[in-house]
Amino acid sequence: MERKAPAGILGFPVSPFTRENTLDENALAKNIEFLIDEGLDAIFVACGAGEFNSLNRQEYEESVQLAVSVVKGRVPVYTGVGGVISEALEQSKISERLGADGYLILPPYLVDSEQDGLYEYYRVLAQSTSLNTIVYQRGNAVLQLQTLKRLLDIPQVVGLKDGLGNMEMNIEFTQTIGCRLGWLNGMPMAEVTMPSYRPLGYNSYSSAISNYIPHISRMFYNSLINGDKETVHALFQDVVLPINKIRRQKKGYAVSLIKAGMEIVGLPVSNTVRPPVIPVELEHYKQLEKILESTFNKYPLDSKVY
Template structure:
């Protein structure tokens, strides 16, 4: 693929979960329904086997199945990206597998455990980006924090199409976007990205991962439209009654970023189950009830329209 033809997805990005059946096995029917729901609701792309998809706990067999099911469900309607990362050998294996199965690209998650120097990060990311011809998006978070010089070195790879920020250092983000410009697509990957998207959009970030889109995608779209159209009154209502209350629950326990998605999906009638893989924990009853109340308010105040 020519460099000038490459681009990362923009808009609201869909991150399906990794459903389990009552025996603890991957529930492929529920995954297919999750993917179809996201596409039917207008999300721009699907990222499978990433953070929301419990990448940390997937066997290679389940990972393969998730990618195959997602590609079959997507039917080429939207780009499909996979998650790769962690152990470098495993990351390279999954990158090759993603290419063989026909994915459009992958999101590179941080390396396993190590707190690396910039040269080490460059070698890690460069090896993965260059290992296939697929589009690659670097995910900055945790122990993968880049300097401008390192990111610029990585631009030697035409496969690198995007930079996803989950770190939140706005001074660095300004430097990256102003110096590198539209050579990369800029994606907001902060936890509960709706909370911070107003700060990011003015820097040129035109894509974000929406956890709540798994269960209230019409709210995600309503929020993003209001943001882009500077509808401050609607934004404030969405923040006060939906986004900030959900964010407060998410911060109550480590791992709720994943568990809360499954809880929300169950509440709205999407059968994926609330079980999460260790070391994550499911949503506690008190927090589940709070989420139920928030979602009830969300549908009452912001009902889904027939054309949404």
């Protein structure tokens, strides 16, 4: 197994729910296939955007199995594991058994732990299988440099995803550890911060908008890599910052706004979420519609249609 974290634009599919609040497997399969067709570099299923916290064991297993079967080895498939450690260990075993390439270790359930406790949490989960693992820096899971360096002794640990946004800490991490880890930008609406992350060594990010306007994600990232500041600025003004402004209106919009965008462009998902996440309100839904209409007019698809 190649001990390397995926790079590029990372796809985090949502978990589509029916009106009866059950997992819509057909819609999930189509959504994953859409991301693959649009050239995303990895699929992370049953993670934060997939409302990991609300999936029962059967739904989790169905999601992983479906993702692996749809992707068919074309790109790496990662899963989300975390929360209650006994359940996280079951999830890691499911991921290995069903053929995933690795998993993203989400923060532990509620507890604000000492560094030794966080180390043990990540160590136990990373060593529970042979799969690649990426540790997630977010919420109550905030690693110090020495703790992260201890985790480097575990070959399964291949990357760190940052959802914290502490740039001083990111500089310390990347400039001390270097290429031993893959560095993933996991901030909400990661396009907003990617220009600051990339010079530090972060060469991948989770793109929420890639679920419904992946051609914009690709245009943005390619422009950033190629130093096309004019296009980056234009995409910020026309698309990224306006959508981010809506996202910041309500807690939970980091998930539900994705579903709203997908529904607007005609993908098979409804604006249905599970508590405590709330659906996008009508006013904000209409605002997103206008932004997307303007986006497709100014930045049309080359040949593909939704």
